[in-house]
Amino acid sequence: MPAVDKREQPEREHGSPSRAFTSKSAAGLIVGLALIALFAVVRVLAPSTPEVFGLPNAARDFATLSISVVVESLPFVFLGIVLSIAVQVWLPEGMLLRRLPRSPVLRRLVLSLLGMLLPVCECGNVPLARGLVVKGLTVAESMTFLFAAPILNPVTIVTTAQAFGWDNGILASRVLGGFFIANLVGWIYSRHPRPGELLTARFQETCSLADHHDGDAGRVRRSVQMFSQETRAMMPALFVGAGMAGLIQVAVSREVLVALGSNPVWSVLALMLLAFVVAICSNVDAFFILSFGATFMPGGIVAFLVFGPMIDVKMLALMRTTFTAKTLLQLSLLVALCAAVLGLAVNYGH
């Protein structure tokens, strides 16, 4: 659906007879229900034993891993979209942004703590960040939020503390490192002369057409339109990202990664590569990497825990809805460099 253009809407709503509108809605609703019924029937009638298709094990596991990424991320993406709709449509104009401090540095500091209020992992933060940009957040500020929120987030902090405890420095390095990198990235991009160029053309269009005058009657309609607009951007990215994550997991041998784990430099690089590949949510990645705790040096684990929530295959696919490919390449290199420095510092400082 194209970006919402409200100018002609009130006219049509009052102009057209309400009965025509109702029958049109009913028709749309029936189409939607028919689709759900169709999908449900297909699902119920499909064969229920895996052997029917005679797929080799590797193909089955590729499907299982990819589906698992989708099923796991889907509710968080929906939650992010709902939050984004709430911020854009239902929050009083400027309520969030007006309360931020004036100084750019302080604004970014506060924004990077916003994740404390929103226990959503990184997949849910992308739609929310898009909503905040439409509301008037600068591009650099949205990056700071996007990179800080999945790490400075109560669920992530609690699971990391459960996995590694409070006293060995991994939790502190993760939280402080993530906070610092997010603000550094924000500061660097705040100096960009034409920040609009960092965004994709389609997302710029969304921003420029976004409606800033609220008509009460149109809010529900706008929420619904935003839902289909955001799902159109997010869903293909999520499905493609999940497919890539599944494929890479089946194809790349983990033994190679583990062999690299005991070297202070290679452990950092290998675990960053692993973080990029497995694309696990920040809420639970600490448990996952704990299983490598015996083989990898702590700096590698910190690099994994800082780099993974910011950049991985799934996140790149999701962020591509908003940022240009060139921007994402720069961001990936910048964040990777910072995470590597942080990991090496932990390894050699130990």
Next chain:
Amino acid sequence: MSRWQGVVLSLIGLTATIWLGLSGQLALYIHPRYFVFTVIMAVIAGVLALAAFAFAPTAQDGHEHGDEHEHGDEPGSRWGWLWPVGSVLTIIAAVVALLILPPSTLTTATVAQRDLNGSASALTLKAPALPGKGDYSAFTVRDWASLLRSGAGQDFFADKTATVTGFVSADKTDPNVFFVTRFVVTCCAVDAQPIGVPVYHPGWQNEYKTDSWVTVTSSFRANPNAASREAIVLIPDSIKPTTQPAQPYVY
């Protein structure tokens, strides 16, 4: 078509999720603690998706920003036709993966890919680890694998009988040994770590396929093959084939 891609993909995803929830198969993909949250968000998204159909933009809306503007960054470019094709392919892939393929657990291909019993965190005993009076009947594959890994000696295992259920996976180094294997899942199937208890049973390849489920009841013995990596193994009198349990993963 591409206008509805997001909503249609959402419908596919949430129909599959709710069906998995209703038929009790969500556990094949995610940890039980996410069940309620996942189903609730799927229902909310379902309501919004249906509303999106009901409030479908009229022809006038579509006219101004028609479909020709919807294809990516450079509308009308030479590769513009790729977008609708990609949209259709994504939807087909989603239908096949989520609605047609039968739900499935991970297989021995992933056991080979990920180090069996290589995960420290998957092999930690939970709080009331060792029962005082020697009642080990509730011990799972995970508990026994943890005990074996913890380095408890042969004396410790001498008087203990294990009953474990899991699927068969081969020992890479010893052809006489297979593992009764389970996956430990901390969040979703993506992070599954394989664990297993070694069973010494020469010629097992002729009787049991890898990936088939078995229940083994036996006491622990020293491995007759002293060169094997597994020093203590189960040497069962009988191995019962069984069906995959409702919760194939352990948490």
